[in-house]
Amino acid sequence: MSDFIAQLIGLGHQYKGVPEIFKDVTFGIEKGSFHFLTGPSGSGKSSLLKMLYLGLKPTWGSLQLFGEDTLKMQSRLVPLLRQKIGVIFQEFKLLEHLKVVDNVALPLRVRGVDAKQCRKQAQELLEWVGLGESLDVYPPSLSGGQKQRVAIARAVIAQPELLLADEPTGNVDDNMAMKLLYLFEELNKRGTAVIIATHNPRLIERSAHPHLTLTEGTILQLPKCTVLS
Amino acid sequence: MSHHHDLPLNKDITARFVPKIVALMVYLGTLCFVFTLFMIHSSALWENQLTTPLSVEMPTLKTTEANSLPSRVLDLLNQTPGIQHAAVVPQKEMASLFHSLLGEDIDVDLFSLPIIIDVSLNNQEKVNFQRLEAGLKNISPHVHVTDHRGWQIQVSNLFHTSIFIAFFITILILFGALATATFATKTSLLIHGQVIEILSLVGATNSYIAKQFQVHAFKQALIASIIGSSFAFLTFFGLVILLEKAELPFVVHSSFFSQTLWVFGLAPVFMAFAMMLSVRIAVMKVLRS
Numbered sequence: 331m332s333d334f335i336a337q338l339i340g341l342g343h344q345y346k347g348v349p350e351i352f353k354d355v356t357f358g359i360e361k362g363s364f365h366f367l368t369g370p371s372g373s374g375k376s377s378l379l380k381m382l383y384l385g386l387k388p389t390w391g392s393l394q395l396f397g398e399d400t401l402k403m404q405s406r407l408v409p410l411l412r413q414k415i416g417v418i419f420q421e422f423k424l425l426e427h428l429k430v431v432d433n434v435a436l437p438l439r440v441r442g443v444d445a446k447q448c449r450k451q452a453q454e455l456l457e458w459v460g461l462g463e464s465l466d467v468y469p470p471s472l473s474g475g476q477k478q479r480v481a482i483a484r485a486v487i488a489q490p491e492l493l494l495a496d497e498p499t500g501n502v503d504d505n506m507a508m509k510l511l512y513l514f515e516e517l518n519k520r521g522t523a524v525i526i527a528t529h530n531p532r533l534i535e536r537s538a539h540p541h542l543t544l545t546e547g548t549i550l551q552l553p554k555c556t557v558l559s
Numbered sequence: 560m561s562h563h564h565d566l567p568l569n570k571d572i573t574a575r576f577v578p579k580i581v582a583l584m585v586y587l588g589t590l591c592f593v594f595t596l597f598m599i600h601s602s603a604l605w606e607n608q609l610t611t612p613l614s615v616e617m618p619t620l621k622t623t624e625a626n627s628l629p630s631r632v633l634d635l636l637n638q639t640p641g642i643q644h645a646a647v648v649p650q651k652e653m654a655s656l657f658h659s660l661l662g663e664d665i666d667v668d669l670f671s672l673p674i675i676i677d678v679s680l681n682n683q684e685k686v687n688f689q690r691l692e693a694g695l696k697n698i699s700p701h702v703h704v705t706d707h708r709g710w711q712i713q714v715s716n717l718f719h720t721s722i723f724i725a726f727f728i729t730i731l732i733l734f735g736a737l738a739t740a741t742f743a744t745k746t747s748l749l750i751h752g753q754v755i756e757i758l759s760l761v762g763a764t765n766s767y768i769a770k771q772f773q774v775h776a777f778k779q780a781l782i783a784s785i786i787g788s789s790f791a792f793l794t795f796f797g798l799v800i801l802l803e804k805a806e807l808p809f810v811v812h813s814s815f816f817s818q819t820l821w822v823f824g825l826a827p828v829f830m831a832f833a834m835m836l837s838v839r840i841a842v843m844k845v846l847r848s
Contacts, residue, residue, distance in 0.1 A: 383760065405847065406765075413762035423757050427567040436565065440763040484761070 334358035341391035369544030416490035578783035584736035585787030602718035613678035641686035780834035784827030
């Protein structure tokens with residue numbers, strides 16, 4: 331039995347009327363692995379992440395997530411797979427009508443966790459990302475960097491098996507970027523596989539994690555651990 | 560945090576009209592349903608009181624044979640196959656009938672009241688009406704038999720048609736309210752598309768999202784229905800008092816009023832559950848697609 335939680339085989343995607351974003355992406359994501367996903371703007375990093383959290387259907391190829399063939403599985407299984415994935419969106423995607431603490435607790439709530447427990451865990455995490463004073467604040471009154479930290483806290487609160495982060499340090503200073511990287515690494519040590527799509531060279535330089543580089547619609551050099559047998 | 564609304568449904572401008580429409584629909588629907596019950600009750604009462612499909616009428620004659628005429632007619636009637644029972648309507652009852660039609664002040668003794676015989680039929684056997692009529696004419700040419708079954712069936716059909724129409728209108732009103740709620744929910748789904756997408760991305764099941772809509776719909780429908788039903792009760796109560804004051808023949812028994820009270824109590828609960836269910840179906844259908 332393989333240790334891959336995701337297997338992408340010959341994956342490609344093309345939006346209507348434009349050239350394909352990527353055409354033949356093949357690699358695997360091992361349980362508890364840590365990768366940076368890099369590549370020039372428009373290379374399809376965000377689209378690839380979107381496919382991994384089942385927000386976009388591949389035009390061709392196959393994608394297996396947690397042992398399920400995502401193209402053939404029943405739609406009712408989608409939320410169950412998503413519950414194993416934490417996503418940090420580039421545009422944060424916070425619910426503006428909910429307080430920060432409620433936004434962070436959302437993944438726990440949809441899993442049916444008790445309200446008190448939800449608040450306690452969300453509070454702890456928000457304190458860790460430096461937003462302990464902003465629990466009952468609404469997102470529109472936060473800065474870009476604060477919103478990003480809320481989005482990160484929301485993505486990791488349920489300790490997902492796979493964490494997908496799309497430019498998670500794009501709106502924070504270097505210090506906070508390093509702190510966040512440390513958070514991702516901590517989570518990774520607990521068994522969460524992490525994929526960070528980033529442009530931040532300092533972030534990549536300061537860590538020894540392997541890169542997946544999307545170039546000309548494919549990933550040319552695969553780290554050994556991602557090669558599918 | 561325990562009473563969460565992940566979707567800001569309370570802030571929906573487009574759905575603000577829904578409770579008002581539901582209240583109006585429940586008001587009309589409840590009254591229409593009570594009218595249906597009223598018609599069912601009245602028709603049952605009327606049909607129960609109908610024991611006389613045939614009646615025989617003979618004038619009070621001043622001849623010697625006049626005294627024996629009722630008994631001869633009764634003999635013939637009781638011997639006729641298909642007739643279960645025949646009895647002369649007592650003069651006291653005849654007088655009260657006249658009083659109810661012409662008023663209490665009328666002295667019925669001034670009239671020469673005819674003798675009426677009520678005839679009830681045996682449903683198992685058919686009466687040869689032409690033969691009976693000929694037999695009665697043979698006794699006296701002044702004896703006249705009337706078959707009431709024709710108009711009784713017509714009135715009964717009228718009752719049943721009215722019941723059907725009233726019930727049909729009740730159903731239409733109910734569907735109207737549910738359709739309004741469904742359309743409003745579909746609009747709401749479009750408005751909150753982004754929030755639903757985020758909920759879905761963090762792992763919310765369709766059922767979790769639908770629950771938010773259905774709980775909101777249930778609360779809204781329950782409050783609106785209680786208001787609608789209360790106004791319907793007041794209207795009904797007012798109508799009963801008005802009819803009693805007007806001394807119009809309120810054909811149902813006074814117990815009908817108390818027997819109908821459950822409708823006003825159950826209508827809001829029924830409506831709230833019906834709306835909750837229809838909203839859930841609408842949301843699940845949209846989310847699946």
